[in-house]
Amino acid sequence: MAVLIGPETKVLCQGMTGRTATFHCGRMLSYGTQLVAGVVPGKGGNRHLDLPVYNHVREAIDATGANATIVFVPPNNAAAAIIEAIEAELPLIVCVTERIPILDMVRVRQALIGTQTRLIGPNSQGILVPGVTQLGVMSTVDASPGRIGIASRSASLTSEIVLQTTQAGLGQSTTIGVGGDPVHGVDLKTCVKLFLDDPDTDGVIVIGEIGGTEEEEAAELISELKPTKPIVALVAGRHAPPERRMGHAGAFASSSGGGTALSKIAALQSAGVVVAPNAATVGETMRKTLAV
Known part of the structure; x- marks a missing residue:
């Protein structure tokens, strides 16, 4: 059983006729995703x-029975596209658009209140169930079916950790890119809970980075649940200078003590999470943790 998407997922693409959307929709179709229509006013x-x-x-x-959408709409109109999908009561929205204005995303978050819609992103690389379906722009080259759930704030590190878990013989049940923009939908904590509840996921990898408090909130949940499934984490940005944006839309280290790599690592370790020492060892750390 996959998390959030599966072979039964029927997908719309908002903004499908654009150049980037055309390319990635072609990739999704080739991978076997049930892309059923586009929406372009x-x-x-x-x-x-x-x-x-x-x-x-x-x-x-109404015409296709779609139950998910992927948004490739440019930043100035992306929030309106997301809200249209929310009002249409779609269960799942994945938005790959980066740098949607923050006030626009505040309105999106308000529109989500009281609904059953899950929003992944914006600035998300999407969701991937290896060998089954792909919803987004995530690389599929090194992915392999397996039993490790990956939740990530970093697109580039996601590709690296997918490769490592494949090389370690573990594979992935589902990989979720939550998105790097400061205001987004589903967070790391929600992904961890989904994976802990999934009988086909044996271990969870959390890829975090500086900025925000998502990792600390995930650590609080893990402390409360005390799961038997092993959880391994990587937090990027230990050497990032404070008060400086590091090129990523959501990555901002503060000198006030919150949102730093060290504060996140401490919270995760306190909750019983095994924190990998560096990006090159995450897959092997999970393999060894599973073997204990």
């Missing part, structure tokens, strides 16, 4: 990638 009635294009999300859902 003003282009309804056309076909793209041999799929129908609709003007509105609700229209596309």
